[in-house]
Amino acid sequence: MTTPNAHLITHPLVQHKLTLMRRKDASTNSFRRLLNELASLMAYEVTRDIPTSEIEIETPLEVTRGRVIDGKKLVFVSILRAGTGILDGMLSVVPGARVGHIGLYRDPKTLTAVEYYFKMPSDMQERDIVVVDPMLATGNSAVAAVERLKELSPKSIKFVCLLTCPEGLKTMYEAHPDVPVYTAAIDRQLNEHGYILPGLGDAGDRIFGTK
Incomplete structure (x- = not known):
């Protein structure tokens, strides 16, 4: 089952790297490296419709005009802690982007999201947000993060993850x-x-080698 808001990135390189990351014998180093590479590839798809403006430049031969993005109007928001793994790859493609952080942990009994940290750039009303987190599982953390970000009235919000499942997509779609x-x-x-099945385990633990 999918939802109208779901965009599946099927590029062969993305799928190849994801398969290597799923392997339980992948080392912390290789998992982290693959995640960085995969996030960079996904960034191209996620920013496909990013606004551009035309400027005048001078090539070695003549004056011409070309299009550029304003990376300063784009904000990558990392859901701590695992979102950091995707953040680095995204920034390698759009190094001028601003960065925000939202700290959420999942209550082990209720599986609901509890916020413990929130820090964003100023003037969010003028910015487009890309929220990054490796897993959209129950969807509770993603829903809570987006609800919090909508309080700042940004121009737009997108959510990027490596893996999701029908339950997580349904929860996200019903809320946002x-x-x-x-x-x-x-x-x-x-x-x-x-946890997502077949999944790849706990993304945070595998990124930071904490289990």
């Missing part, structure tokens, strides 16, 4: 049907602990 979700895979289901 106006927010497109870009993902490399829509996996089968959640297990009883709120």
Whole structure:
């Protein structure tokens, strides 16, 4: 099952790197490197419709005009801690982007999101937001993050993840049907602990080597 706001990125390089990341014997170093590379590839798709403006430049031969983006109007918002892994890859493509952080943890009993940190650039009303988090599982953290960001009235919000599942997409769509979700895979289901199956385990632990 999918939802109208879901955008599946099927580029062969994206799928190849995701498959390598799923392997349980992938080292912390290789997992982190692959995530960085995959996030850079996904950034091209996510920023496909980013606004541009025309400027005058001088080539070695003559004066001409070309189009550029204003990276300063784009904000990558990392959901801590695992979102940091995607953030680095995105910034390698759009180094001029601003960065925001939102700290959320999932209550192990209720699986609901609890906020503990929130820091954003100024003038968010003029900016386009791309929220990054490796997993859209239950969807509770993503919904809470987007709700919080909408309080700042940004121009637009997109959500980027490596993996999601029908349950997470449904939760996100019911809460925020106006927010497109870009993902490399829509996996089968959640297990009883709120983990995606077949998934790739806990993304944060695998990025930072904490398990």
